[in-house]
Amino acid sequence: MDGPAEPQTQALWDTEENDISEISQKLSGEYFWYKGIPFPPAVYSPESISSTENAEVRDDDIFVVTYPKSGTNWMIEILSLIIKDGDPSWVRSVPIWQRAPWCETVVGAFSLPDESNPRLMSSHLPIQLFTKSFFTSKAKVIYMGRNPRDVVVSLYHYSKIAGQLKDPGTPDQFLQNFLKGEVQFGSWFDHIKGWIRMQGKDNFLFITYEELQKDLPGSVRRVCQFLGWQLSEEALASVVAHSAFEAMRANPMSNFTLLPPSLLDQRRGAFLRKGVCGDWKNHFTVAQSQAFDRVYRERMRGLPAFPWDEDPEDASPDPDPSPDPSPNPERASEHPSPQP
Structure with a gap:
């Protein structure tokens, strides 16, 4: 049924609203470091x-494990659609x-009531900080990778609207910080290289x-x-249709418009905007x-090619990029576009 959330879900959502309000009041814009990785305070803590x-x-x-802005x-x-057939x-809802x-x-x-069976959980943690008990369990990790060039563009724009993140500065400054690993959750290179070592494991x-x-x-089938989940062709078509970018962008339960501007100010730019490679x-x-x-x-030497390495059309930028429509075209490159 497509109506409002059930009472248990609504009660949890009311609690989350209070938590979100409290977090919003503690945002400082500066990161703390935990075992060599930077995290924004209020949303994260050394204890958590x-x-x-x-x-x-x-x-x-x-x-679902990802580096930020990689399709989480x-x-x-x-x-969510697969486990509901x-x-x-x-x-x-x-x-x-x-x-x-x-x-x-x-x-x-891990501190919330179970809302699904099996439990779905998300993480941006590098492998060395991930839950230790996972590595001796049969639990499954789906790791999403993405062209790091698109990641840095999307993360730059997201940093402009996310209250817990530091102002990214100029595009060039942010790119340099990204390459040095001095952004939220540290180095993209270390993150993917750490997790890719799990390839070949039955639960990865x-x-x-x-x-x-x-x-x-084809990806949903994979x-x-x-x-080990069987879907009928009708169910598969529904998963594909309802997880499409436009469907997600139109769904208030998926487009993050429920969050207050103090956490995510979508008046300055949509969280889901393009959805392209x-x-x-x-x-x-x-x-x-x-x-x-x-x-x-230098950082990826010796690793197998990724899909973004194999696409010859994705090898270099247009020498004269066409900016998004903007009153000031000279500044258009300072406003990268986010993807889900």
Whole structure:
């Protein structure tokens, strides 16, 4: 049924509203460091991360793990629909962060009442900080990767509207901080290189944003096979339709418009806006692209090619990028576009 949330869900949502209000009042814009990784305060704390490291995992738990802005919410939406056999009622009645709550936040997944079976949970943690008990369990991790050039563009824009994140400064300053790992959750390179070591394990699936974009039905089938979940063709079509970008952008339970502007100010830009691959070419200058490529080649040496490495059309930016429509075209490159 597509009506309002059930009483238990509504009661939890009322509690979360109070938690969100309290978090909003503690935002400082400066990060704290935990075991070499920067985190924004209020939303995270050393205690909440330590608690996550030592939490108990169940064998039927399913985790979505990503570096920020790599398709986390897209995969959550897909999983939310898969475990309901394509029925969209859940994604239309329960906020996405409640369907797959974050492990390491102050209001963390392991401290919340169970709202789904199996439990869906999300995390941005690098592998060395992830819940230790996972590695001796049968629980499953789906790791979403994404072209880091698109990640940095999306993260830049997100930092402009997210109250818990530091102001990103100029695009060039932010790119340099990203390449040095001095952004929320640290180095993209270390994050993906840490988790990719899990490939070959029965309870680990590595999948990319680019693969979902290229073949969403095939990617959903691959996720179902990994989970051991059978979907009819009708259910599969429903998962694909209701996890499409436009469907998510129109769904208030998935587009984050329920959050207050103090946490996410969508008056300054939508959280879900484009949902494309390769938008970085509209924002990187040639010099920025060359600087990025130098670091990328050095840091990723010896690893197999990723989908974004294999696409010849994704190899270099337009020397004269076409900016988004803007009253001041010269500044358009300072406003990268987010994706889910």
